[in-house]
Amino acid sequence: MTDSASTSGAQGAGTKAAYRRVLLKLSGEALMGSDSYGINRQTIEQMCQQVAEVNRLGVELAVVIGGGNIFRGVSSGAAGMDRATADYMGMLATVMNALALQDALRQTGVEARVQSALNIEQIVEPYIRPKALRYLEEGKVVIFAAGTGNPFFTTDTAAALRGAEINAELILKATKVDGVYTADPVKDPSATRYREITFDEAIMRNLKVMDAAAFALCRDQKLPLKVFSIFKTGALTRVVCGEDEGTLVHV
Numbered sequence: 001m002t003d004s005a006s007t008s009g010a011q012g013a014g015t016k017a018a019y020r021r022v023l024l025k026l027s028g029e030a031l032m033g034s035d036s037y038g039i040n041r042q043t044i045e046q047m048c049q050q051v052a053e054v055n056r057l058g059v060e061l062a063v064v065i066g067g068g069n070i071f072r073g074v075s076s077g078a079a080g081m082d083r084a085t086a087d088y089m090g091m092l093a094t095v096m097n098a099l100a101l102q103d104a105l106r107q108t109g110v111e112a113r114v115q116s117a118l119n120i121e122q123i124v125e126p127y128i129r130p131k132a133l134r135y136l137e138e139g140k141v142v143i144f145a146a147g148t149g150n151p152f153f154t155t156d157t158a159a160a161l162r163g164a165e166i167n168a169e170l171i172l173k174a175t176k177v178d179g180v181y182t183a184d185p186v187k188d189p190s191a192t193r194y195r196e197i198t199f200d201e202a203i204m205r206n207l208k209v210m211d212a213a214a215f216a217l218c219r220d221q222k223l224p225l226k227v228f229s230i231f232k233t234g235a236l237t238r239v240v241c242g243e244d245e246g247t248l249v250h251v
């Protein structure tokens with residue numbers, strides 16, 4: 001936990017934020033909600049409400065959005081394709097999600113800017129770090145699209161990378177499960193949830209809630225990570241307020 005809340009002025013409706021700047025990794029696949037493809041309207045609206053709440057608390061929020069709801073380089077739909085080509089398609093999928101999220105946030109009354117790691121300037125502005133920092137200081141949500149801009153990576157790694165670049169105090173991984181478990185809870189119902197765990201232990205135990213490259217980058221940069229459910233109402237605010245929610249992964 002940081003002590004920045006006292007200096008951030010991040011207060012609202014009796015709730016006090018524990019962080020000044022955070023990076024939220026939003027799973028593309030989780031955006032599908034109960035659908036089998038694309039973006040579920042109810043899920044994205046619910047997420048936008050939560051983002052708006054955090055924005056109102058005065059917390060600077062950047063988002064890295066995934067693309068698994070549309071295309072994944074390693075999916076069966078990409079079987080037989082050149083891996084790098086499939087990954088570029090996956091990155092383009094994240095740009096579509098970023099635009100959808102920006103639009104949904106605008107409808108919720110939150111100003112957001114999209115920056116892409118791949119140049120598609122007719123659609124979104126390119127990633128320019130100082131500009132992203134300026135937007136954050138202005139209270140705008142910055143959505144980082146196209147992952148790291150490189151094939152063979154994931155948006156989890158992009159979250160760790162951008163989180164380190166913008167000096168985020170915490171990476172928030174909003175996903176389909178409510179934390180890190182002793183085993184994949186989808187496959188093993190007897191798995192139990194950790195309240196906290198170190199990066200080394202998570203890597204050593206091969207707990208696959210985030211890929212190893214992302215874990216390693218967070219660990220090396222001493223960037224703590226909270227894993228929590230995208231579907232639990234109010235969970236994002238509780239995490240940002242330092243409450244007991246999900247799993248904290250730390251050095």
Ligand SMILES: Nc1ncnc2c1ncn2[C@@H]1O[C@H](COP(=O)(O)OP(=O)(O)O)[C@@H](O)[C@H]1O
Pocket residue numbers: 026027028029030066068156174175176177179180181182183184185186207208209210211
């Ligand atoms: N030890 C574990 N604890 C929690 N989730 C796990 C674990 N091992 C595998 N998972 C799976 O990892 C998924 C989240 O990671 P990932 O596939 O990267 O999803 P996302 O689309 O959120 O990036 C969860 O839905 C869960 O089923």
Ligand SMILES: O=c1ccn([C@@H]2O[C@H](COP(=O)(O)OP(=O)(O)O)[C@@H](O)[C@H]2O)c(=O)[nH]1
Pocket residue numbers: 026027028029030065066067068069071072073074086087088089090091093094146147148149150151152153154155156157158
């Ligand atoms: O830096 C990156 C980020 C993403 N991707 C591609 O984009 C897809 C979608 O991202 P991801 O699987 O991380 O999305 P999520 O799991 O959040 O739905 C990946 O499968 C990769 O094919 C990539 O090649 N490089």
